[in-house]
Amino acid sequence: MDIQELNLLEEKARQIRKNIIAMLKEAGSGHPGGSLSAADILTVLYFKEMNINPESPRAPERDRFVLSKGHAAPVLYAALAERGFFPREDLLSLRKTGAKLQGHPDMNRVPGVEISTGSLGQGLSAANGMALAGKLDKASYRVYAMIGDGECQEGQIWEAAMFAAHYKLDNLVAFLDHNGLQIDGRITHVMSPEPLDEKWRAFGWHVQIIDGHSFPEIINALAQAREVKGKPSMIIANTVKGKGVSFMEDVAGWHGKAPKPEEAEQALAELDQRGVR
Amino acid sequence: MRMEKIATREAYGKALVKLGEKNQDVVVLDADLSKSTKTEEFAKAFPERFINVGIAEQNMMGTAAGLAASGKIPFVSSFAMFATGRAFEQIRNTVAYPELNVKIAASHAGISVGEDGASHQSVEDISIIRSIPNMTVIVPSDAVETEAAVMAAAEIKGPVYIRMGRMAVPTVNGEDYRFQWGKGVVFREGTDVLLVGTGLMVDVCLRAAEGLQQEGISAGVLNIHTIKPIDGETIIRMAKATGAVVTAEEHSIIGGLGSAVAEVLCESYPVPMKRVGINDAFGESGKPMELLSKFGLDPQSVMAAAKDVIRRKKQL
Structure with missing residues (x-):
């Protein structure tokens, strides 16, 4: 794999993580854990994989990304701003009255947000609709989605899982951000959705399991998903909640809590000083 | 003008x-439910554009949202109970909040579902769906109005709820009928009382008005097919002309x-008023016409309510 490209992705991921911390500190609330766990995947999607143009965010042939785990809005906003969909300065308006950057993504306020999400379990269905529309129109675009592992406790996820396989939506690739934590603790303690790989396979999906913080693995999985015909693709990405900030890593308490100014400072310093990987 | 009886769901299928x-x-x-909602007509004509989602209403709403976000105009059908009940939050968060162009056309509303009983008889759907911002709510009175509403719904952008029934109902609108969004249809002007109906109760109001006329009472009849946004202007004008109002649904x-009518009148022109409808109860199994009588959704009940509000008006 091209070392220059990897370095570029590394830098973008670092910037996205720093933006997440800066936004949440400024907002005083929000969801750092699941934003940081998803940062490397979104980096690859927005800076390598997807056919998108910030100048023309509604171009019919664009690839689409649906953040079904909408509470990770900060990572989506950070990626969109970094990719040029709106000015970086806007990031600091997150969650403020009148801001376009709502606590959860609003498609009508933010260029590049494909569907409004936030209530868990619903985004994958919308991604199905987009992928189906692509099939009906014989369009070449691809649809990407990200769901959470806790989100797999929602029944609608499995309705959507059945649907995508039944309608052979091979233009759909979903990531499962498998960070193992939800608000009340470990997913396996709260309500285990495991074994996730077997479940998705049984529902008719092509399933891959990767390290969700390894750029080569994310890139390879996406390449493999392109070769799959007649099935939707599920990429189960094993991740660390809070990845990149030592005191947030694998701590359920950082699901929905903003860092205090001194914590944010430490987090930003850590992200500057060392690589995430 | 009253001709053959056709269920609004039949008209939907053809439209x-x-x-x-x-x-x-x-x-x-x-x-x-394509055989019941009559979407099977469309499925036969355009199989590639018909999407059966199986028994999964929540995913259906979300899928429709994604289709709408990609330029399609999805018409989504199920029974009113399941469309608005099971999938309420999907409609609220993934369809209405983003103001997506999804048309929810639900059949089997109300107790005239009949024998299937309470679990399938939605008597709350207007209330639920009306409370959601961005939603337009249509309750056609007959086959003519249903077809017109369906054609019109495809022309406007944004979410629309169309409520239809299982039972064949009399056609109350003429062939020259023209559907106007948010505009009530005046069937009769009156001076003593105004009967405001929606859905199959428009016909019941018309029959009640005839009965009242025989007793020397002049009743106006207004069909409110668009419950939201509601035609406050016509309701207030006719309330002023009569000074007493009965709603029937x-x-x-x-x-x-x-x-909805009470909200308009209380804020702008309070008059004695009575609501004819299901009195905070669940439905039950039975023949549709028997149930309508049992629950007081017949001309006699509307006439009694009319006399009650006229009596109260005179006491003012």
């Missing part, structure tokens, strides 16, 4: 086929047409 011929972007989703008296 969809016309619409499908006219507009290639129209797609239809159903949750394993095949729905709970909580949150439906009666509540």
